[in-house]
Amino acid sequence: MADALRWGILGAANFAAGHMGPAIHAAAGNKLVALATSNASKAAPFEAFCPGLDVFLDYDAMLEWDAIDAVYIPLPNHMHVEWTKKALAAGKHVLTEKPIAMVSSEIDELIALRDQTGLLVAEAFMIVHHPQWQRVREIIASGEIGRVAHVDTAFSYDNREDTDNIRNRPETGGGGIRDIGVYTYSSVRFATGAEPVALSARLKRENGVDTWAQVVGEMEGPGGRFTYSAMTSMRLPPRQEVVFQGDLGSITVSAPFNAGVFGEAQVAVRDLDGTIRTERWPTENQYVRQVENFARSVREGAPYPCPLEFSKGTQAMIDMVFANATEIAGPG
Incomplete structure (x- = not known):
């Protein structure tokens, strides 16, 4: 898949296995290539629909991998800001599950990092x-x-x-x-x-x-x-x-x-x-539409339908x- 946006998923949540993982795999112009999980047995549902997936047992190791462009984060709510920042620091575009932060002031920090890095970071508000x-x-x-x-x-x-x-x-x-x-x-x-x-x-x-x-x-x-x-x-x-x-x-x-x-x-x-x-x-x-819009924003600079400013308002x-x-x- 030429010039596909290559994704890694940070955390083997059930929702990621049932919805967002398959959506990334199915979305045009996108490719799911990696999963990071603290429990190797949780990789099986992902490998079932995406054979050949690279599985990491260390979150940081996946973020350091050059073969991914973007990261989807379905971790528990209290971990969203921390790992969004780490993914940005590793040079990855980031789509983080809602709520992307615990309080609105934390989103100001993410907006500043987005603008500083030029990377796309957004909340996965799919509707x-x-x-x-x-x-x-x-x-x-x-x-x-x-x-x-x-x-x-x-x-x-x-x-x-x-x-x-x-x-x-x-x-x-x-x-x-x-x-x-x-x-x-x-x-x-x-x-x-x-x-x-x-x-x-x-x-x-x-x-x-x-x-x-x-x-x-x-x-x-x-x-x-x-x-x-x-x-x-x-x-x-x-x-x-x-x-x-x-x-x-x-x-x-x-x-x-x-x-x-x-x-x-x-x-x-x-x-x-x-x-x-x-x-x-x-x-x-x-979910597929969300992934395709994210890739379009990254590759073509198209406006993203759910920017961080909107998420901050919520x-x-x-x-x-x-x-x-x-x-x-x-x-x-």
Whole structure:
């Protein structure tokens, strides 16, 4: 594959084995060539779809290898900034899982390093690469549903039995807000161009991590100010939905975050007469699109759809939620 962007994966996470590894392997103009893992047995799922993969049992050794151009980092949240910096220092482009940092000020450091090195570093916020969300933004900007007045978002799953999961552990930067609040907050920012102006939150914790959170407030953007509500939970049955309510209609976004896994990606636009137009994307793979856009930015200088400045805005919103949260009792 001539001039393909050569990738190494830093950490054999299940998500990398099931989604991002295969996406890198399948993406046009890209080639998965290496994996670094502290446990050799975890390489098997990667080698199954990518025979001949070079496996390193030392993270630094892979970063020092000249045969890779870019690194994908799916390590636990608390390790993201440290290893992103190390990968940049090794001269690699970096795509790091969300949240790329634990607080927004850490992203300032990454922006400075990006600008200093000339390397691309970005957060792996895949939904902005999906035509479903690009279409939502187009519809809102067109004025078809009028002025956005309110947005409801919800994302939940139940992992209470998986006690060793990094999302259930405070020392690894766990919790529902950092894991899935990224989506319920950032998707609205992406679609509307709005930023929060006032937020309050209630949350429940178990073992030092938030397992349920309800955020309400106001956001303001080019289309004006609107009210906002977001629910995230790691203790409720699976649910994903976003609804944009305008004064001329509404947009309901189905399977907005795990398109193709949770369900088919759809956008349903309802007008004042109750007529519904539904647009569907049954086969798009947002992970493959993300990798291809990353390579295009590296090779051709194309603008990347999710720059660090956008990710900083999302992390600032997460910081705001934690700063304005009240803890309540009860099962999450």
